[in-house]
Amino acid sequence: MKKTFIYLMAMLVLGLTSCEEVIDYELRSTDTKLVVDGLITDQPGPYSVRLTSTKGYLEEGTAAGVNGALVIVSDNLGTIDTLKQVSEGLYQTSILQGQPGNTYYLKVMTSGKEYTAQSYMPAVAPIDSLTFVYKAEGHMVEEGYFPYIHFRDPAGKGNYYRWDVTVNGERKPDELAVESDELFEDRPVHANMGVSLQAGDAFTVELYALDKAAYEFWLALKNQQHASGGPFEKTPANAPGNISGGAVGYFGASAVSVATGVSR
Numbered sequence: 001m002k003k004t005f006i007y008l009m010a011m012l013v014l015g016l017t018s019c020e021e022v023i024d025y026e027l028r029s030t031d032t033k034l035v036v037d038g039l040i041t042d043q044p045g046p047y048s049v050r051l052t053s054t055k056g057y058l059e060e061g062t063a064a065g066v067n068g069a070l071v072i073v074s075d076n077l078g079t080i081d082t083l084k085q086v087s088e089g090l091y092q093t094s095i096l097q098g099q100p101g102n103t104y105y106l107k108v109m110t111s112g113k114e115y116t117a118q119s120y121m122p123a124v125a126p127i128d129s130l131t132f133v134y135k136a137e138g139h140m141v142e143e144g145y146f147p148y149i150h151f152r153d154p155a156g157k158g159n160y161y162r163w164d165v166t167v168n169g170e171r172k173p174d175e176l177a178v179e180s181d182e183l184f185e186d187r188p189v190h191a192n193m194g195v196s197l198q199a200g201d202a203f204t205v206e207l208y209a210l211d212k213a214a215y216e217f218w219l220a221l222k223n224q225q226h227a228s229g230g231p232f233e234k235t236p237a238n239a240p241g242n243i244s245g246g247a248v249g250y251f252g253a254s255a256v257s258v259a260t261g262v263s264r
Contacts, residue, residue: 032053047096069108070110073096122209125153131148132146146194163177166203202261205258207258210254
């Protein structure tokens with residue numbers, strides 16, 4: 001589903017299973033719109049906001065970056081950071097440091113229009129350990145070492161997650177991995193990353209905490225990715241982003257827990 005959101009990368013392979021809620025969202029037109037892709041974390045910055053433009057469903061090629069915009073990110077503590085453009089359509093912070101518990105605000109001004117968004121950064125459950133389980137080749141199973149992360153979901157419902165995985169320095173954008181704690185609230189979680197590794201492969205996983213709006217956005221993208229495109233399915237639509245003013249995309253804030261290891 002690389003129609004309107006050509007720049008949103010599909011990420012991760014996740015072994016957890018869960019019930020997926022269905023999110024209905026309106027099909028937007030194919031008129032050119034601003035696309036926002038930004039993320040603030042609690043890891044050391046700088047943080048990036050990418051601005052591009054949408055393309056129609058039948059248009060070919062890559063959408064161009066949006067240059068010369070005024071991009072400002074601030075927080076609820078009064079920090080204001082005017083981002084610097086570092087390449088086509090890419091803007092970076094210079095002074096902001098993300099912290100769990102803070103709310104972050106985005107303002108973009110371009111072509112005489114103003115777009116805004118905000119996102120709360122929840123704390124993330126720390127990864128307790130990373131282990132590797134060898135599996136022989138079998139039905140629907142590829143031979144190799146499969147990484148698992150282990151953490152405990154905090155008490156109370158409403159914790160949301162996504163994962164990024166990297167193998168030998170290369171990020172694996174094969175599939176989106178988005179989960180809520182509906183099935184594992186306040187319990188130890190043992191998540192199979194679903195990646196088959198060879199002995200000696202270097203593996204890194206980043207566990208992101210999401211607020212509910214971010215979870216709904218990434219889940220919608222995941223559902224679109226798994227749509228078969230059959231004649232009785234809904235026409236793919238834009239995910240429910242949080243950008244006001246008629247733009248699409250998502251500006252988010254996530255605390256991150258990172259684990260690394262070598263498969264053996």
